[in-house]
Amino acid sequence: MLKPKLISQVLQQATTGGVKATILLNPEGSLLAFAAQSDRDARVYGAIASNIWTIYSKHNKPEVGPLSFLMLECEEGKVAISIVSTMILCLVAQDNVELGILKAKSEALTRHLEEPLSRVAGY
Amino acid sequence: MAEELVVHFEKLLTRVDGLLSAVVTDRDGVVLLRANAPNTSPPFTESALGCTFALASDQASKLGLRKNKSIVSIYGVYQLVQFNHASLITTFVANSNANTGLLLELGAELESVTQVIATALHERQSGAL
Numbered sequence: 001m002l003k004p005k006l007i008s009q010v011l012q013q014a015t016t017g018g019v020k021a022t023i024l025l026n027p028e029g030s031l032l033a034f035a036a037q038s039d040r041d042a043r044v045y046g047a048i049a050s051n052i053w054t055i056y057s058k059h060n061k062p063e064v065g066p067l068s069f070l071m072l073e074c075e076e077g078k079v080a081i082s083i084v085s086t087m088i089l090c091l092v093a094q095d096n097v098e099l100g101i102l103k104a105k106s107e108a109l110t111r112h113l114e115e116p117l118s119r120v121a122g123y
Numbered sequence: 124m125a126e127e128l129v130v131h132f133e134k135l136l137t138r139v140d141g142l143l144s145a146v147v148t149d150r151d152g153v154v155l156l157r158a159n160a161p162n163t164s165p166p167f168t169e170s171a172l173g174c175t176f177a178l179a180s181d182q183a184s185k186l187g188l189r190k191n192k193s194i195v196s197i198y199g200v201y202q203l204v205q206f207n208h209a210s211l212i213t214t215f216v217a218n219s220n221a222n223t224g225l226l227l228e229l230g231a232e233l234e235s236v237t238q239v240i241a242t243a244l245h246e247r248q249s250g251a252l
Contacts, residue, residue, distance in 0.1 A: 041187075044185075044186070044187065045186060048182050048183065048185060048186055051182050052179045052182050052183060052194075055175055055178050055179045055182070056175060056179065056196045058175070059167065059171075059172075059175065059196075059198070059203075060198070061166060063166045063200065064166055064167070064198045064199065064200055064201055065198040065199015065200040065201070065219070066198065066199055067196060067197070067198055068197050068198065068199065069195075069196070069197040070194065070195065070196050070197075071194070071195040072179075072183045072186075072191060072193075072194050072195075073191070073192045073193045073194075073227075074183060074184070074186065074188035074189055074190060074191045074192060075188065075189035075190050075192060076188045076189045077186070077187075077188030077189075078188075079183070079186065079188070092186070092188075095188075099195075099224075099227075100224075
């Protein structure tokens, strides 16, 4: 089974260089693990990220393909949301972090977590 | 002037490889301006794209990062790059392998154009009242 403390440590590795929070959640918005300044921030980011993912998932059609990545740019920060197995991975960063590095970190975490999370996806 | 804007948008479609469509809508999804690349019809309902963005952008503005400026969504075959320009929404539909950075820069360039449309709409509404 999964070791939640280890997942948090893996997520912690992305919270450098202006990345404020790294959150793993289920599609309903419940947190699985996070690395953030406070758990309240993590819950707020997670709930809104899953909501936005669900909104854009409505455009999933065979001719369009599945939603694989979302990037949000706000006045004071940037957010990258992607899918890992059946979970949602969300990275929140300060405004001075470039979208490319945020995307690269998200992809690196996805590659690392895909296989272990796929093993528990059926439960 | 509307025709000039459409021509301007159609020229933009040739600047980025894989850019298929550019649409300006209001927050209710009403299409103000549309330009499609020749022989393409992306499988998105344009008014639905505007409504999707309006909903998502309002949510994103509650993250504590102040106002949402743009959202990029990447699907298997297509990508959407959408911008919040005053009261209007600019949407680019492109192939998923198109250069997202270029599309983001294009949106920033277009902000002054959509600002003109938004101001004209606002003046028209104020006059009507």
